[in-house]
Amino acid sequence: MLRYVFKRLLMMIPVIIGISFLLFAVMNLTPGDPARLILGEHALQSDVDKLREEMGLNENFFVRYGNYLKDAVRGNFGESYMLGLPVSEVVLSRFPTTLKLATGAMIIAVLIGIPVGIISAVKQYTIIDALSLFSSLLLTSMPGFWLGLMLILLFALKLDLLPAIGSDSWVNYIMPSITLAAATLAILIRMTRSTMLEVIRQDYIRTAKAKGAEGKRIIFKHALRNALLPIITVIGINFGIQLGGSVIIENVFAIPGIGSLMIDSVKMKDAPVVLASVMLVALLGGLVNLAVDIMYIFIDPRIKSQYVKG
């Protein structure tokens, strides 16, 4: 088991290196001179050239990439071109906000999505089922920025219940989390419903009913556990995506997360920040996937037995 985890962690290293190389290449080969962007349109060309030299932009691409990797391994991701601060400081200062937002959204999606999905599976073709179908369609079709603005208009401006902007207290995270949760929630409802329906029709459920097991017990003990694998996969994938930040939602609610940091850095060609933040997001994506795989082991004895034997 531990060996498996260790192997998976090792496999992440080439992925991260590959990502860093691709990004480094893209940031360098796309047009736009960071030195000119930093100094502005009124700077003298000679000053711009000097800054390019200082930033090491005139050196060979591979030499620069090599240097970058060497420093990165030692934990030095360079300095932000724009802010003049260590990149690790810049990126890590934004990350907790994104983590809070993604966690909030996931909690909402799971707490609402799975029960609603189960109910609409159990009560298939009833009003509840139709309502859940309709609302999940609605949730997926609403663009995030629109939903966000509508929530602000309703709950902040009209009802005056919640603050419109900011990230100071947990109250600030309610509306952004709901907005971010919307799409995942919809997927989760549909996913839970369809897998539950599949499982409910299985022979062992019929057997359980036949031997007189209680309805609730059948649903939660027999059906849900068996339906859980794909649901957890969906949760994992979406959580990974959300950890990458959401530019639109961060913008609408004025939350300084990692998504807006990445976009701003791309615009300003602040390569060190782009690289570090994307690598962090990729790493987290990998870790979340790993966590999902480990959860499989606990949920599904068949998978567990593979590792116990092997």
Next chain:
Amino acid sequence: MKRKSLITVLCFLMSITILMTGCAGQKTETSAPAQVEAVKKDNVTVVEKSDLATLDPMSATDRRIPIYQLYDTLVRDDENKAGEVIPWLAESWEISGDGKEVVFTIRDGVKFHNGDTLTAEDVAFSINTSIASPYTQQMTSSMESAEVVDKNKVKVKLKYAYGPILGCFTCPETSILNKKAYEADKEGFSRNPVGTGAYRLKEWVKGDKIVLEAFPDYFKGKAAINTVTYKVIGDASTALVALEKGEVDVVVNPDQSARASIIANKDLAFYECDANAIQLVSFNNSKGVFSNKKLREAVSYAIDKEAIIMGAKEGVATSVDAPILPNYAGYPDNFKGNPYDVEKAKQLVAEAGYPNGLKVKMKTIDSEIYIKPTEIIQEQLRKIGIDVEIEIMARGKWMEDVVTNADYDITFWAIVAPVSDADFCMYSQFHSSKTGGNGNFAECKIPELDELLEQGRQSQDPKERVEIYRKACNIIKEESVLVPILLGKRQYATNKDLLGVKINPAMKMYSHDWSW
């Protein structure tokens, strides 16, 4: 069963619609309790569209509002007379007979945020730092050096006599810094600024907000409002909702489309003035199709400025003819550009050697300010047989292509002139010494114009300067170096209870003047 669920779905749909239309209504009564608090407020929140990179005015290229609160300059713009200045940190000044030296007398007893008293040493150091900085060249390229004369006098030596020199000392690029603090930690200064300004830094949460607190020992007296917060809100609609709700108090340059509803809102105040930026069409005068003068001229006749203002700026902009801002020192009154005349333009295109029309690429920055007018210009040029393909690019790419390499035919952009003087609109854009990535990316090389621009910046006689710049504008018009189109607007939307707010073209915003 099926039908029943359909009805339910419809009911649900209707209730959602009611809910949504309900909240689309504009004003509400619920903002009343927020206003009761507002009366006793001693803080104010200003929206910034993005975070600042630095609070060190010597290593920033953009003039950002917090900088005006943290630092003072030697002189300030005279609100009543454009182009004139009033004493600030400098009590008085004297310009030598040849115009190549300025001696400032520094006010006594001004305190820095760290408790130090302002000395001539600090002033000379700040100016020399600015002269050496590659970021601030627009303001300091005329200066040679600054030196301490005595305890409260500083002499600034210039490379050449320079008419608008005092204006250069109104801008953040020449802010006065604390020498001791700057030398002790140059890198850290951008996050721990020490100035003499009305406010000092209390807290900076990167990407989120900057909090300033009133400096009790400010030389003009402590500010009425104790705390000023600059809150980063990237989304324009959110900023306005936050303003209506009372969570923020000032929105700078709100969305153009929201202008009418802001003016109609009784809880808000709206301030507006012309911007200090001339939006214009520029050509590459030396290379490519537009090195053909007739073709440039054709474009100047083909552009209908009013149509651009209506179409791209919702009718809220001022059309301009000269490449100099109106009421700037040196502005030639009643200067007229080429009129809108499609027939003449068509004829000129034919004379230029393109009877069947031609295709050009127009590079523009990925921003609504530039894209909308570019699209209308595209349509206007189509009428005279110039088929424009718009190439929208990121700011970085545009700067590299256009500013650095002059690799373009035609573009739409803006001259921003931070000092109220014709020289700031003209010299770096049109003087041949500024070609090759130094500002003159129109690649305009006209010896006669060079001479006028040199005379204009050195002359101290206002009337003579107006005549010089009139001649210069005429040459630019004759040669159709570029086509000035319009001035945008500077706008503030504020809580109506916030008093003392003043707007100016350069958006020099001083919160010291404000009160509730």
